[in-house]
Amino acid sequence: MRDLGEFGLIERIARLAGGVRSRDVALGIGDDAAVLRLAPAEELVVTTDAAVAGVHFRFDQETPRTAGRRAAVACLSDLAAMGARPLGLLLALALPPSRSATSTLGLVRGVVYEARRAGAPLVGGNVTRSRDVSLTLTALGAVRRGRALRRDRGRAGDRLFVTGALGRSALERARGRVRAVGVPRIAAGRRLAGLAGVGACIDLSDGLAADLLQLCRASRLAARLEVARLPLPAGFAAACARVALDPLPAALAGGEDYELLFSTRPRGPSAAALTRRLGVRVTEIGRLEAGRPAVRGVPPGALGWRHF
Amino acid sequence: MRDLGEFGLIERIARLAGGVRSRDVALGIGDDAAVLRLAPAEELVVTTDAAVAGVHFRFDQETPRTAGRRAAVACLSDLAAMGARPLGLLLALALPPSRSATSTLGLVRGVVYEARRAGAPLVGGNVTRSRDVSLTLTALGAVRRGRALRRDRGRAGDRLFVTGALGRSALERARGRVRAVGVPRIAAGRRLAGLAGVGACIDLSDGLAADLLQLCRASRLAARLEVARLPLPAGFAAACARVALDPLPAALAGGEDYELLFSTRPRGPSAAALTRRLGVRVTEIGRLEAGRPAVRGVPPGALGWRHF
Numbered sequence A, B: 001m002r003d004l005g006e007f008g009l010i011e012r013i014a015r016l017a018g019g020v021r022s023r024d025v026a027l028g029i030g031d032d033a034a035v036l037r038l039a040p041a042e043e044l045v046v047t048t049d050a051a052v053a054g055v056h057f058r059f060d061q062e063t064p065r066t067a068g069r070r071a072a073v074a075c076l077s078d079l080a081a082m083g084a085r086p087l088g089l090l091l092a093l094a095l096p097p098s099r100s101a102t103s104t105l106g107l108v109r110g111v112v113y114e115a116r117r118a119g120a121p122l123v124g125g126n127v128t129r130s131r132d133v134s135l136t137l138t139a140l141g142a143v144r145r146g147r148a149l150r151r152d153r154g155r156a157g158d159r160l161f162v163t164g165a166l167g168r169s170a171l172e173r174a175r176g177r178v179r180a181v182g183v184p185r186i187a188a189g190r191r192l193a194g195l196a197g198v199g200a201c202i203d204l205s206d207g208l209a210a211d212l213l214q215l216c217r218a219s220r221l222a223a224r225l226e227v228a229r230l231p232l233p234a235g236f237a238a239a240c241a242r243v244a245l246d247p248l249p250a251a252l253a254g255g256e257d258y259e260l261l262f263s264t265r266p267r268g269p270s271a272a273a274l275t276r277r278l279g280v281r282v283t284e285i286g287r288l289e290a291g292r293p294a295v296r297g298v299p300p301g302a303l304g305w306r307h308f
Helices: A005-017 A064-082 A101-117 A168-174 A186-193 A208-219 A236-242 A247-253 A271-278 B005-017 B064-082 B101-117 B168-174 B186-194 B208-219 B236-242 B247-253 B271-278
Strands: A025-027 A034-036 A042-052 A085-095 A122-129 A134-144 A159-163 A198-203 A222-225 A260-264 A282-289 B025-027 B034-036 B042-052 B085-095 B122-129 B134-144 B159-163 B198-203 B222-225 B260-264 B282-289 B294-296
Touching (some): A005 A085, A005 A101, A005 A122, A042 B134, A064 A134, A085 A101, A134 B042, A198 A208, A271 A282, B064 B134, B064 B186, B101 B134, B159 B271, B168 B236, B208 B294
Antiparallel strands (some): A025 A034, A159 A260, B159 B260
16 A cells, blocks of 8 residues: 555545446545435435454455455445435545555455445545554435334334345355355335334344344344244255354354344234335244343354454 | 443443434434434535544543544544534444453543534444554534535635634644644534635645645645745744744644635635634635646645555
């Protein structure tokens, strides 16, 4: 990075981000701040998330581009969990001066790829030096006033559903080389926010068990999982066996699946109807019930990963 | 931090941030994202900024609270430079597990103090481990549609003005112990955005010379400074002499003054009139003129600090 310099790097990032032609963006990269537009009936949804080398990604296990993509997906997935339409992304990049420009721009390319795919152009950011490489992303979205999906909207008796399949990311990591990247469920989240009878919603970043517990805490309820119903990827048991991975903990505590976990009122639509409405496979996996926040029906010792 | 844990820390931060009672905040800390409201005629202004221990602050030179305050001011000052009214702040905190809870919460207290003072409650964030302590802040604001102050709005012939006085932060640092913290010029920025005949605007974070050059680049103009007119704090020359600091480079390249630098059309208001309108002392310091981006009238070797 010494060759490129701070301003050189920012110029390269701005070029990678491309000329933003979004009706949501009044002013992109290059000023003291970005300026974005919302529709009059919309509220702003905003979230920030950091990915640190050696903690969230490792340069010896994945390409910089994949690391950048995963960082962006983690942040965009939070917009999906709120039912928001993405408006833009900001990237605060920290890196040692010794870091190569190629590796650094690989990270940025990964972020920009996922940002574009989600319809959230890179509109700003920051560059600083530090010992660890890290990407701190801020995702901005919009949702119709009062329609944001929330963790604290569950009720006793709600049915629990999850999109897609669980455990794919855990399997990737067990294989020792991360190539696949989760997909933030942006479209499904937006459709879900438009449905009646939806309760609480959260995205699966730390693993089903850990994230369901967060939903329980916010809604002040317990959850009962039917672990036999958890949707697993095709051929999952055999693939797990080859790397000596236990499939159930992988699905329960693997993390980074970025599926949506949500509840609906008891007389709401079936999993088949939700699958049609959301455009992604939806599986019923349990229910919310009265009680202290807890996830019931789960074998012990299968909780998600924690930072400290 | 091992004792408190990730969720314990987040709970403490949420408590320090306090019950947010802002009509702009529909949903604060605790969900996948925050939800904020803008008025129908407003646009969103958003900026992100990082402060890294060992780069932007040093624990042996200032308290954690002062470091947190300075990080928040740097970010909020970007809102001021856009003429925005602050809506909220997000804090992404990275720290080694060995870091004490007292020190960590000191950083957070500093951020919350400045956030409150600016009317921008802490509405979200993220906690992760890393080797370096760092705070990455995202500031959100609102400005009347089309009224955001910009760097690229200067014209040849514009008069250049600066708020307040320059060099105070450089003097603090030369004294080896940082106690004073700059003030983001939020109110002055908002008033400036409401005036007619204003050209370009930027806040002074890296130093007058460096930031004026940025304004020149964005506006594709040169600037001519009259360095004899630069506003210096009372007793500045004598204070500088005591620590063997050269006053002019301190004022030109000191950085972290967080004053606003802006231009107005040639027949615009005088410095005295601007002082009344903005509620802060305003000094005329030069003009914009045709030519390649450059700052003229400045002794060589007095440029701002760079990251790489």
